[in-house]
Amino acid sequence: MKFYKFDNETGKKITIFNSNFVMSRIIQTEKGSNIGCMHLDPGGVIGYHQAVAPQLLLIMVGEGYVRGEKDEYFKVRAGDAVFWTKDEWHETKTDGGLTAIVIESEELDPSIYMTEIKLIKF
Incomplete structure (x- = not known):
């Protein structure tokens, strides 16, 4: 399990074409990709399972806890x-x-565009 940031501070300011925004690049693929949006209500869980393919989870709203193979949770x-x-x-x-x-x-290889970070175990 690896952690990355894609927030405003890690992005690049874009001004071309009279633009004014920050772009945080995430991933580029040549092969097929599945992209979905998950909505977890309070108390929600995506149960303990094996990833069927390399998987990148981007937290958009809210916060929660993730774990890998060890029973150690990290706050995201x-x-x-x-x-x-x-x-x-x-x-x-x-x-x-x-x-x-x-x-x-x-x-998937998120390290191409994003810098890996360390999170503290919860």
Whole structure:
């Protein structure tokens, strides 16, 4: 399990074409990708299971806790990204609610665009 940031501070200011915004690049794939949005109500959980493909979870709203194969939880919040490799066991849960985008693809490598960070165990 690896952690990344995609918040405003990690992005790049874009001004071309009279633009004024920050772009945080996330991923690029050549092969097919599955992209979905998960909505967890307060007390929601994505149960402990193996990733069917490399998987990147992007926390958009709210906060929660993730774990990998060890029974150690890490707190995540909006702007955090979590990466699991194929077949890696993992779980996501929230007390107050959470919305996340999930990207699954055989060729995911978030380190191309994002810098890995360290989170403290909860």
